[in-house]
Amino acid sequence: MKAYNDDNRFFNLRSDVYFKHFFSVKKILAIFLSNLWNQNVNEADITYDNTESTVLDGKKIIYDVVASVSLNGYQKEVRLNLEMQNRNYDYLGPRMDYYSSRKYSEALEKSERYDMANVESIWILGFDDIKDYVKTPTRWYEEAYLSTSEGVVLNEHRRVSMIFLKNKDKCPIIELRKMLEFFDIDNKNNLPVVESQEMKEALNMLIDMNKDRALRAEAFSREIFALDQNSQLYEAEQKGIEKGKAEGENTKAIEIAKTLNSLGQTKEFIAKATGLSLEELGNILK
Numbered sequence: 001m002k003a004y005n006d007d008n009r010f011f012n013l014r015s016d017v018y019f020k021h022f023f024s025v026k027k028i029l030a031i032f033l034s035n036l037w038n039q040n041v042n043e044a045d046i047t048y049d050n051t052e053s054t055v056l057d058g059k060k061i062i063y064d065v066v067a068s069v070s071l072n073g074y075q076k077e078v079r080l081n082l083e084m085q086n087r088n089y090d091y092l093g094p095r096m097d098y099y100s101s102r103k104y105s106e107a108l109e110k111s112e113r114y115d116m117a118n119v120e121s122i123w124i125l126g127f128d129d130i131k132d133y134v135k136t137p138t139r140w141y142e143e144a145y146l147s148t149s150e151g152v153v154l155n156e157h158r159r160v161s162m163i164f165l166k167n168k169d170k171c172p173i174i175e176l177r178k179m180l181e182f183f184d185i186d187n188k189n190n191l192p193v194v195e196s197q198e199m200k201e202a203l204n205m206l207i208d209m210n211k212d213r214a215l216r217a218e219a220f221s222r223e224i225f226a227l228d229q230n231s232q233l234y235e236a237e238q239k240g241i242e243k244g245k246a247e248g249e250n251t252k253a254i255e256i257a258k259t260l261n262s263l264g265q266t267k268e269f270i271a272k273a274t275g276l277s278l279e280e281l282g283n284i285l286k
Contacts, residue, residue: 008187008188009216010185010186010187010188010210011209011210011216011219012182012183012184012185012186012206013084013182013183013206014084014086014126014183014184015219015222015223016064016084016219016222017215017218017219017222018206018209018210018215018219019064019065019084020051020064020065021209021215022182022205022206022209023064023065023082024048024065025205026043026046026048027043027201027202028202028205029041029046029065029067029082030042030043030045030046031175031179031198031199031202032176032179033069033080035173035175035176035179036122036161036173036176038173039071041069041071045069045070045071046067046068046069047067047068047069047070048065048066048067049066049067049068049079050066051063051064051065051066053102053106061099061102063081063083063099064081064082064083064084065080065081065082065083066079066080066081066082066103067079067080067082068080069120076116076118077118078118078119078120079103079104079106079107079117079118079119079120080119080120080121080122081099081100081103081119081120081121081122082122082124083099083121083122083123083124084123084124084126085123085124085125085126085127086126086127087127088125088127088128096121096123096144096160096162097160099121100119100121100158100159100160101158103119103121104117104119104157104158107119114155114157115157117157117158118157118158119157119158119159120159120161121158121159121160121161122161122163123160123161123162123163124163124165124180124183125162125163125164125165126165126166126183127166128164128166138167139164139167139170140163140164140167140168140169140170140171141161141162141163141164141171142161142162142164143159143160143161143162144159144160144161144162145158145159145160146158163180165180165183165184168180168181168183175196175198175199178192178194178199179199179202182202182203182206185206188207188210191203191207253274253275253276254274254276254284256274257270257274257276257281257284257285258284258285260274261285267281267282267285270285
């Protein structure tokens with residue numbers, strides 16, 4: 001792992017901080033969506049929204065990127081939620097569903113009909129599968145709707161899309177595939193080759209962002225915070241495992257003690273055989 005004060009470190013789009021800043025530029029988001037949706041999205045069509053949403057119990061959801069996109073050719077407005085996920089957490093599938101549901105609920109509050117509320121929740125994933133939901137996908141892209149067991153879509157106006165970076169080479173859309181390569185740039189001397197003017201501008205923007213010392217400091221701080229969180233989580237898991245083992249061994253010792261007692265063995269013998277104290281045996285073998 002590179003040192004956190006390494007000036008030569010190149011932050012790619014897997015960095016939470018750089019991801020948010022990069023796609024918070026209208027021109028960049030317009031290029032991304034135009035290629036993904038295969039329709040023209042202009043900068044003027046995009047309005048960024050608040051990334052924080054407060055639910056009824058006062059808790060907050062903090063999204064990565066939230067925007068409203070006007071698709072004039074389709075006479076509709078789409079509420080967009082764009083997320084980058086590096087780790088494969090438990091219950092990621094329900095989390096995706098919850099995020100898109102929240103956005104759909106917000107869209108309904110501003111719409112007169114159900115068919116006028118449109119939500120696109122796009123997740124860029126840096127791992128192989130989604131636990132218990134999508135097992136080792138071979139495609140670069142998957143999408144999900146609310147549907148029946150026979151695959152009949154019940155609501156085509158709320159879609160969850162998943163882009164798997166591990167399979168980005170299979171993406172047939174050249175410009176989009178080039179942008180997905182920005183997620184895996186490991187150093188400034190190993191930049192992807194881009195040909196179109198749009199992609200050159202996008203890459204130069206990421207390069208310039210890497211020269212921003214305030215942004216770099218924010219990204220370093222965010223990584224240290226995430227590392228501390230992961231370390232605390234691992235420590236808690238290990239303590240839980242050790243506690244479970246100890247409780248399991250104690251339960252087993254108690255069962256053996258009861259069996260030996262039923263066979264007429266003395267408490268002194270049982271204490272030596274199980275490791276339990278005479279005081280503990282006094283409470284167990286009443």
